Amino acid sequence: MEIINRRQRMASVARRLRREEDKTIGLVPTMGALHEGHLSLVREARRMCDVVVVSVFVNPAQFGPGEDFQRYPRDLTGDTTKLSDYNVDYIFAPAPEEVYPKNFSTYVTVEGLSEPMEGVARPGHFRGVATVLTVLFNTIRPDFAFFGQKDAQQTLVVRRLVRDLAFDLEVVVLPTVREQSGLALSSRNAYLGEDGRRAAAVLYRALSQAREVYLEGERNPKRLAEAVRSQFDSEPRARLEYVGVVDAETMEKFDRLPEDRPVLIALAAHVGQTRLIDNIVIQPARQKTRTAAET
Numbered sequence: 001m002e003i004i005n006r007r008q009r010m011a012s013v014a015r016r017l018r019r020e021e022d023k024t025i026g027l028v029p030t031m032g033a034l035h036e037g038h039l040s041l042v043r044e045a046r047r048m049c050d051v052v053v054v055s056v057f058v059n060p061a062q063f064g065p066g067e068d069f070q071r072y073p074r075d076l077t078g079d080t081t082k083l084s085d086y087n088v089d090y091i092f093a094p095a096p097e098e099v100y101p102k103n104f105s106t107y108v109t110v111e112g113l114s115e116p117m118e119g120v121a122r123p124g125h126f127r128g129v130a131t132v133l134t135v136l137f138n139t140i141r142p143d144f145a146f147f148g149q150k151d152a153q154q155t156l157v158v159r160r161l162v163r164d165l166a167f168d169l170e171v172v173v174l175p176t177v178r179e180q181s182g183l184a185l186s187s188r189n190a191y192l193g194e195d196g197r198r199a200a201a202v203l204y205r206a207l208s209q210a211r212e213v214y215l216e217g218e219r220n221p222k223r224l225a226e227a228v229r230s231q232f233d234s235e236p237r238a239r240l241e242y243v244g245v246v247d248a249e250t251m252e253k254f255d256r257l258p259e260d261r262p263v264l265i266a267l268a269a270h271v272g273q274t275r276l277i278d279n280i281v282i283q284p285a286r287q288k289t290r291t292a293a294e295t
């Protein structure tokens with residue numbers, strides 16, 4: 001495993017692998033402080049691709065003023081140990097000035113999908129994400145790029161970015177990895193104490209409650225949002241910032257949820273000073289047509 005810090009070096013290594021060795025390249029973009037959620041992406045990349053590159057870069061462009069860019073957990077030594085256990089080929093860990101050289105002035109905005117939910121809460125966040133991914137995709141030219149469902153809106157933004165700008169790669173999205181309590185793994189969980197961690201289980205509990213209400217037949221998105229809110233009402237240590245109930249592919253809002261479309265329920269909440277996000281997708285019930293095997 002090699003750790004690469006320079007953009008030029010990363011580009012030339014990737015070029016050689018592609019052109020001379022005809023290897024498929026899988027990229028797992030991360031901000032480091034790796035946990036089982038990240039590692040699930042790495043495992044799948046390892047399974048699917050000849051060469052696995054994990055980028056570890058706390059991207060300043062996706063943090064707003066007053067957010068946790070400075071104190072975001074950084075542990076390249078620990079990350080390196082974990083990734084060598086997973087047989088990763090390259091860690092790309094550039095300094096900010098490698099990604100954003102002097103006078104950097106070109107940014108990528110994915111309109112529409114970037115605007116609701118996280119877009120309202122964190123203006124400029126997805127512009128930072130789309131921009132850094134554009135630089136990473138152009139540097140490495142991966143065949144596959146791996147993302148977690150944990151960041152549901154990000155996956156939609158990334159798919160749109162890849163389609164619209166014609167990146168020649170396939171986006172692979174993998175399920176959210178959770179603790180036993182349901183709490184989604186996140187590098188930011190490191191900010192939580194034992195008590196905060198227990199309180200943070202309310203995020204998934206609330207989403208699960210909304211799913212129950214949906215499965216009982218409720219199709220009014222406001223009622224599903226109420227089901228989420230009522231769980232937060234019973235957990236004083238957590239504060240709900242928003243909950244959105246939208247089409248899982250288009251983020252379109254509905255007055256009444258259609259039966260034939262997947263529904264995304266996504267939320268952000270604060271536990272003490274820590275901001276967390278989580279979501280679930282409810283797939284439409286399978287159509288009740290009889291298959292040949294059943295007849």
Ligand code: AMP
Binds near residue numbers: 036149185
């Ligand atoms: P981050 O380091 O937070 O930027 O995350 C890097 C990638 O790991 C993103 O695609 C995330 O969606 C994904 N990820 C983070 N947490 C989880 C999790 N609990 N389960 C699955 N994927 C995750």
